[in-house]
Amino acid sequence: MMTDFPQALSIAGSDSSGGAGMQADLKTMQERHVYAATVLVAITAQNTLGVQDSVPLPAKIINEQFTSIADDLAIKACKTGMLADSEHVSIVVENLKKYDFGPLIVDPVMVAKGGATLLTEDAVITIKENLIPLATVVTPNIPEAEVLTDLTINSKEDMIMAGQKIKALGAKNVIIKGGHQASADTASDFVLLENGHSFWLSSKRIDTIRTHGTGDTLSACIAAELAKGVDVETAIITAKKYVEATITDGIIVGHGHGPLNHWAYRKVAKNAKL
Numbered sequence: 302m303m304t305d306f307p308q309a310l311s312i313a314g315s316d317s318s319g320g321a322g323m324q325a326d327l328k329t330m331q332e333r334h335v336y337a338a339t340v341l342v343a344i345t346a347q348n349t350l351g352v353q354d355s356v357p358l359p360a361k362i363i364n365e366q367f368t369s370i371a372d373d374l375a376i377k378a379c380k381t382g383m384l385a386d387s388e389h390v391s392i393v394v395e396n397l398k399k400y401d402f403g404p405l406i407v408d409p410v411m412v413a414k415g416g417a418t419l420l421t422e423d424a425v426i427t428i429k430e431n432l433i434p435l436a437t438v439v440t441p442n443i444p445e446a447e448v449l450t451d452l453t454i455n456s457k458e459d460m461i462m463a464g465q466k467i468k469a470l471g472a473k474n475v476i477i478k479g480g481h482q483a484s485a486d487t488a489s490d491f492v493l494l495e496n497g498h499s500f501w502l503s504s505k506r507i508d509t510i511r512t513h514g515t516g517d518t519l520s521a522c523i524a525a526e527l528a529k530g531v532d533v534e535t536a537i538i539t540a541k542k543y544v545e546a547t548i549t550d551g552i553i554v555g556h557g558h559g560p561l562n563h564w565a566y567r568k569v570a571k572n573a574k575l
C-alpha cells in the first residue's frame with residue numbers, strides 16, 4: 302500500500318557526529334512520521350568534543366538543491382539551522398522568497414555547545430533584517446537571543462523582553478529557549494505567539510551534558526508538526542515534550558556533549574496512548 306507522507310525540508314549544516322545539525326533534523330522528522338528533504342549549506346567535521354573544521358558550500362550547488370526540491374517535492378514546512386555567514390544567509394533568503402516551502406522555522410544557530418562558532422558576526426544583521434521577517438517561528442537560545450536583541454538575559458523578565466524585541470523584527474511567533482539557564486531547576490522556554498498570547502513551557506532540568514542537538518531537534522519537530530497541518534501552538538508544545546523525552550531517556554555516545562535519544566518519545570507516546 303502506498304502512503305502519502307507530509308514532507309518537510311531542513312536547510313542546515315552537516316554534523317559528522319550525527320547529533321546536531323541536519324542529522325538531528327532528519328532523525329526528528331522521521332520519528333514524527335514526516336518525510337525529510339535537505340538543502341546542505343555547510344559541512345562540519347565535528348564530534349561530541351567540539352567542531353574540528355567547517356566549510357560552507359558554493360552558492361551554485363545550494364541554489365541547485367533548492368531548485369531540485371522545488372521542481373519535484375511538495376514541501377509543507379521548512380527550517381533553517383547553521384547558515385555559516387552573511388553570504389549564505391542571503392542565498393537561503395533568496396531561495397525562500399523564490400519557492401513556497403510553507404511555514405518557516407528559523408533556528409538562528411550561532412555557537413555549538415562546545416563553544417565553536419557556526420555563524421560569522423557579520424551574518425547577524427542579515428538574519429535580523431532579511432531572514433527573521435520571513436519566519437513563522439524563531440527559536441533562539443539565550444545567548445542567541447542576547448545577540449539578536451543586544452539585551453543581557455538573566456531572568457524570566459529579560460526573556461520576555463527579548464521575545465518581544467525579536468517579534469518586533471518581523472517574526473510571527475518566538476520561542477526563547479531556556480536550556481542555558483544552568484542554575485535553574487527547570488528548563489523553561491518562553492513562547493510568544495502571533496496573536497499576542499504568551500506562556501511558559503517548563504520541564505524538569507535533566508542534569509546531563511548529553512544535550513548536543515537539543516535546539517535543532519526542537520525546531521525540526523515544530524517544522525514536522527506544521528508539515529502535518531498542526532497549529533503552531535500545538536506544534537510547539539509537542540516539540541517541547543519530544544525534546545524532553547530525548548534528553549530524559551538518554552544514550553551514551555562519545556566522550557563530551559553527547560547526542561540525544563531521538564526514538565525515546567515512542568515510549569512516552571505509547572505509555573500516554575498518544
Ligand SMILES: Nc1ncnc2c1ncn2[C@@H]1O[C@H](COP(=O)(O)OP(=O)(O)O)[C@@H](O)[C@H]1O
Nearest residue numbers: 442478479480481488489505506507515516544
Ligand atoms: N538539561 C536540560 N534538561 C531539560 N531540558 C533541556 C535541557 N537543556 C535544554 N533543554 C531544552 O532543550 C531545548 C533546547 O534548549 P537550549 O539548550 O536552550 O537550545 P540550544 O540547543 O539551541 O542551545 C529547550 O526546550 C530547552 O528547554
Ligand SMILES: Cc1ncc(COP(=O)(O)OP(=O)(O)O)c(N)n1
Nearest residue numbers: 314321322383413414513514516517
Ligand atoms: C552543523 C551543526 N548545526 C547546528 C549545531 C548546533 O545545534 P544545536 O541544536 O544548537 O545544538 P548544540 O550543539 O548547541 O546543542 C551544530 N552543533 N552543528
